[in-house]
Amino acid sequence: MIEEAKGAAPVAPEALLLSVAEMAAADRAAMARGVAGTELMEQAGRAVELAIRARWSARPTLVLCGPGNNGGDGFVAARRLQAAGWPVRLALLGTGDGLTGDAAHHAALWEGPVEALAPAGLAGAELIVDALFGAGLSRPLEGAAAATVEAANAAAVPLVAVDVPSGLSGDTGAPLGPLAAEAALTVTFFRKKPGHLLYPGRRLCGEIRLADIGIPDSVLPELALKAWQNGPALWRSAFPRRRPESHKYDYGHAVVAGGPMTGAARLAALAALRVGAGLVSIAARPEDRVIYALASPSLIVRDCAEPAAWEALIEDERLNALVVGPGLGRGDTAWQLAHAALATGRATVLDADAVTAAEGRGHALFRAVRGPVVLTPHDGEFRRLFPDLEGDRLVRARRAAERSGCVVLLKGADGVVAAPDGRAAITVNAPPALATAGTGDVLAGTIGGLLAQGMPAFEAAAAGAWLQGEAAALAGAGMISQDLPERISQVLRGAAFS
Numbered sequence: 001m002i003e004e005a006k007g008a009a010p011v012a013p014e015a016l017l018l019s020v021a022e023m024a025a026a027d028r029a030a031m032a033r034g035v036a037g038t039e040l041m042e043q044a045g046r047a048v049e050l051a052i053r054a055r056w057s058a059r060p061t062l063v064l065c066g067p068g069n070n071g072g073d074g075f076v077a078a079r080r081l082q083a084a085g086w087p088v089r090l091a092l093l094g095t096g097d098g099l100t101g102d103a104a105h106h107a108a109l110w111e112g113p114v115e116a117l118a119p120a121g122l123a124g125a126e127l128i129v130d131a132l133f134g135a136g137l138s139r140p141l142e143g144a145a146a147a148t149v150e151a152a153n154a155a156a157v158p159l160v161a162v163d164v165p166s167g168l169s170g171d172t173g174a175p176l177g178p179l180a181a182e183a184a185l186t187v188t189f190f191r192k193k194p195g196h197l198l199y200p201g202r203r204l205c206g207e208i209r210l211a212d213i214g215i216p217d218s219v220l221p222e223l224a225l226k227a228w229q230n231g232p233a234l235w236r237s238a239f240p241r242r243r244p245e246s247h248k249y250d251y252g253h254a255v256v257a258g259g260p261m262t263g264a265a266r267l268a269a270l271a272a273l274r275v276g277a278g279l280v281s282i283a284a285r286p287e288d289r290v291i292y293a294l295a296s297p298s299l300i301v302r303d304c305a306e307p308a309a310w311e312a313l314i315e316d317e318r319l320n321a322l323v324v325g326p327g328l329g330r331g332d333t334a335w336q337l338a339h340a341a342l343a344t345g346r347a348t349v350l351d352a353d354a355v356t357a358a359e360g361r362g363h364a365l366f367r368a369v370r371g372p373v374v375l376t377p378h379d380g381e382f383r384r385l386f387p388d389l390e391g392d393r394l395v396r397a398r399r400a401a402e403r404s405g406c407v408v409l410l411k412g413a414d415g416v417v418a419a420p421d422g423r424a425a426i427t428v429n430a431p432p433a434l435a436t437a438g439t440g441d442v443l444a445g446t447i448g449g450l451l452a453q454g455m456p457a458f459e460a461a462a463a464g465a466w467l468q469g470e471a472a473a474l475a476g477a478g479m480i481s482q483d484l485p486e487r488i489s490q491v492l493r494g495a496a497f498s
């Protein structure tokens with residue numbers, strides 16, 4: 001289990017996400033260590049200049065500066081682009097009286113004219129730099145700022161956002177109000193924010209470039225450090241290692257509760273096998289026995305005609321990971337099987353029909369949680385299980401995890417894995433092809449297979465979500481869910497961590 005404690009060396013420091021408030025704390029901590037604010041700003045503006053010059057050749061550029069430090073970055077970028085020979089104009093929101101400190105310092109270094117910010121000013125620009133608002137945005141865009149951003153979005157001119165597209169919340173990835181800039185490129189600093197990865201923010205940012213501006217990583221232990229961009233760095237140390245001297249019992253025994261939709265349970269079981277579970281069983285109704293037996297000679301089919309048989313079956317503690325939900329169908333069976341699984345206190349994945357069966361009675365389910373449980377709802381299932389939770393996906397997933405005592409994987413293109421202790425990971429590698437029937441079954445089985453091998457629940461859910469994305473990318477656009485289990489093996493064969 002990755003234990004996070006303030007002051008501890010952070011896990012996967014390069015994948016950490018900082019909230020807007022944590023970023024400001026990092027800035028302050030850097031300055032407390034003697035890094036000058038004007039130097040941070042110079043480096044931020046330099047990062048913007050270099051990112052622009054790496055992608056575009058010199059062209060008439062208009063830099064839009066806001067009244068604060070985001071604007072200060074814009075002044076630096078404008079000055080540096082001009083020094084590199086670019087034709088640069090600068091337009092400022094307001095009179096500039098509000099510019100203080102670092103921003104005033106850099107505004108004074110700008111030798112060109114300062115225009116008043118207005119939509120008409122966009123005429124002739126072939127590149128726009130949006131340095132209006134960043135971390136300090138506190139209300140919807142209005143007045144000249146709103147009109148100019150609206151005109152910029154309508155113009156067929158690439159826009160480069162400084163830190164975050166103006167109008168967008170760096171924490172939620174949602175615009176504050178009806179309007180946010182649409183960027184071709186966003187240059188941000190020190191660490192990404194959740195808003196860079198959560199939709200629509202991920203789309204509005206365009207390409208994201210992360211720049212080091214001189215804030216030392218040594219400031220990190222002072223910060224909360226509970227959110228990451230999902231990737232192997234976050235859970236590699238907890239990933240099952242294949243050892244030559246091991247035998248299959250070392251890799252656990254996952255059991256999937258089979259139901260009338262046999263395809264779903266087969267997908268889940270095959271995924272558990274492919275991700276390396278030592279043994280995988282399917283608890284099958286007699287009438288489905290042959291179908292499951294034909295799915296793969298590696299699958300063990302156990303007769304399980306009704307919930308009482310399931311309860312008897314899972315008394316066997318060698319079955320150390322239980323997957324309940326895929327293919328069970330709506331109705332009370334899923335609820336009974338889920339409760340029996342939770343009562344064992346063993347690692348359990350509740351997916352699809354098991355999540356839906358808890359609709360309106362989540363508390364009864366959560367009270368039954370005794371051991372590591374991973375819930376894998378999509379948006380609709382989540383809303384039915386946690387109808388009162390508001391906020392962005394990161395906030396809602398965290399609250400659901402805290403309330404349920406389970407790891408919650410809120411599936412989606414910006415999937416969020418959240419643990420009851422507040423840790424969270426946002427997945428960025430889910431290709432659109434994943435929105436296909438059956439991928440949830442594969443995901444549930446993959447996580448079950450990792451739990452069977454002893455991975456802690458948060459890391460297993462994060463690794464499962466990431467593997468799913470990589471496997472889908474390998475499978476390509478025409479992917480169907482049954483391609484995925486084999487592709488997961490392919491990803492593992494090529495991975496340095498398994």
Ligand SMILES: NC(=O)C1=CN([C@@H]2O[C@H](COP(=O)(O)OP(=O)(O)OC[C@H]3O[C@@H](n4cnc5c(N)ncnc54)[C@H](O)[C@@H]3O)[C@@H](O)[C@H]2O)[C@H](O)CC1
Pocket residue numbers: 024027037040041044066067068069070071073132133134135136137138139140141142145162163164189213
């Ligand atoms: N040392 C540092 O902190 C560094 C920060 N960097 C850049 O600074 C911005 C954050 O700057 P800040 O001054 O806190 O806020 P903004 O510039 O984003 O906003 C300015 C100001 O505007 C007011 N405001 C908020 N919303 C609106 C609105 N809708 N309309 C009008 N005015 C609004 C509010 O008072 C804000 O304070 C960060 O994003 C970085 O770009 C450097 O990059 C590194 C050093």
Ligand SMILES: [K+]
Pocket residue numbers: 070130131132133134161162163164165166
């Ligand atoms: K901006």
